[in-house]
Amino acid sequence: MHSAIPLTEKVFWVGVNDHETDLFEALWPLPYGISYNAYLIVDDRTVLVDAVKGHFLDEHVNRIREALPAGRSIDYLVVNHVEPDHTGALRILRELFPSIRVVGNKKTLELLAGFYGAGGDTHVVQDGDVLDLGTHRLTFHLTPMVHWPETMMTFEASTGILFSGDAFGGYGTVDRGLFDDEMDLAFFESETLRYYANIIGRYSQMVQKAIAKVGTLGIKILAPTHGAVWRTQPRVAVDWYDRWSRQETKSAAVVAYGSMYGNTQKMAERVARALVDAGIRTLVHNLSHSHASYVLRDIWTSRALVLASPTYNTGLFPTMDDLVRLLENKLIKDRLLGVVGSYGWTGGAAKALTAFAERSKWRIVEPVVEVRCAAGDQDLERCAQLGRNLAAAVRA
Template sequence: MNCRLSIREDIHWIGVNDRETTLFENYWPLEKGVAYNSYLINDEKIAILDTVKFNKTTEYLEKIKEIIGDRKVDYLIVNHMEPDHSGSMLALLGAYPDMKIVGNKKTFPFIEGFYGITKNYYEVGDGESLDLGKHKLTFYLTPMVHWPETMMTFDETSGVLFSMDAFGGFGALDGGIFDDELNYDFYEDETRRYYSNIVAKYSPMVQRSLKKLAGLDIKMIAPTHGPIWRSNPSKIIDLYDKWSRFEADHGVVIVYGSMYGNTAKMADYLARIIAENGVKNVKVFDASKTHSSYILSEIWKYKAVVIGSCAYNTKVFSSVETVLAKLGNSGLKDRYISVFGNKSWSGGGVSGIEAFVSEIGWEKIGPSIEATYSPKDVEFEALNALGKEIADRLNNEYDK
């Protein structure tokens, strides 16, 4: 028997946990798994909001059957067509062949393209509504948050916003499904990692969508990943507003790539100088060990970034190059950046990072520092000056 989880009167969570998949989208690590959230409104008409990934279809259909018995599903509302949310659509339509598939005009080409479904379409436009009986659903189109067809569904009756991928995050739901039942710090970190790596490129569209939703009396946010925000939905809205406006906390992220420890030695020394000068949030990452998704999440959180690389075949070290590529594609703005590194028989590490700095347009603090073979007193003196300059800039800005 499945555990029934009602999030409001007549509204049920019918999501599933996936602790088997190791990489989300075959790229992002899922050390703590992921949840695929789906919801069922049990009214005069029955509506399901989004489905789950294909590897959980059997469990998913059992949950639906347990709630509604022999009744039919009248509507499947498709807020987002990514296969981790639409993967059980064919099976659901097979079980309920008269079910209407609700989407906007950009939804249906995805449905036909992925699954070959060409019937049962029910098109809705921005601001249009659908009555289920007691519950009235209104649809808000939010294109490019983060696919072209994305939309959100607001239940006027209960105040629940079904927000698709927006406001969601990584991490399976271990017993609790609500924000007040879980370790909040973990889910905030995993929500920011999700945002910074998957949604962040479309931050201007996030801002546009937040303005569209601003007039709604939102009592609960039900995303398709991560916890349901019932006790304080404004918290996650405020975080999305902050992240999509590129606001940052007082802190420094140092990212380096080192083959034989010399660049690592420079990173550790610089971190110590920054900490000695009053910056408590200093995060140091070996780009070869820590996946870029975690690094990008921390860079999204903190104001200053320092990138260090050894020269590797006349270029930036490969793992650092990956971080730079992700940063460049993320659209992040308004950060400070500094550069250091090491070379032996050729350069290319530091100069490669400098080329990235020119392209991204962030404000550079201090000169680039490059050691030859191994760092000597002259480089440590330069790192000492750089660390103090970074700390002074941050302290002056955040102590105002």
């Protein structure tokens, strides 16, 4: 079953569903897979908008062949984004369809030459350039750093389709439904937020610029390179990305801890209990069990965060160290932070967490709880106090 799926009479989804890759970018878990969306426009000139990861070429080509009218080849391949999840198939596509001219901006073509070697026909575009296909008319909008420097979006005027690249995309294959009206949107929002927090979040400012630029185009169908195609409520996906890129948070908290022997865990759980008792929706992650991908997703929309770590070889527990680095790398800002540290002899964890808060300019909510070995009743009461203070700060 290789069916190309029509978006309109002349525009087809010719992407693939990837259930093979365990970790996207060799980092982020894909329990529900991911799709690489590509689109074929059939007109006087035929255009493939984006391609797929190399491993999935066979299925991709079958769908292209199905959608192409007899005797026609591909005239243009628009490369909105060079990352190999969308261009891995390029070399072979060029061999199969020798008439292909690759359309991209100056940076696109530089990067393509770097990955796949120079050669082949190209067509260089600048911001605002137009390509007439007959009935369809493509306009190219440069949107750098969403998610790479060469990234652009392509708008088709007659159908109102915005081919948006990674922007507005999410995890999850589209064999469960391609269009927004065919999907369980609650499930899909969670997987789209996880994709956003993992992949795009660092570039939130550039997402804001991109939304300002393409938000006024009159988008009727939003067609990203991953996840749902939005034909009923494209505004919903734009609103999600708008809120997430403004780092809008909810009155909610995440408690993330590392713990080898349960001492730090006990303190973290005490803080969480106090938050819950105070009516704050709280998610708890043991970092030895929850992958950072999910922790980042939950932190992205929560106003408060509690980080609890034992001291491990003078510093943070390794999984906490990883999380803190990721939080800094993703440029997450303006959260309320509760700090809980434990140690056996000279300590270090609490100090490392407060240093992180200072670097990130996050507000630390008192008390910082630092405990030697196992927490006693007084220590646990301070944990509860931290939870209550955080709840009050979240509400303020």
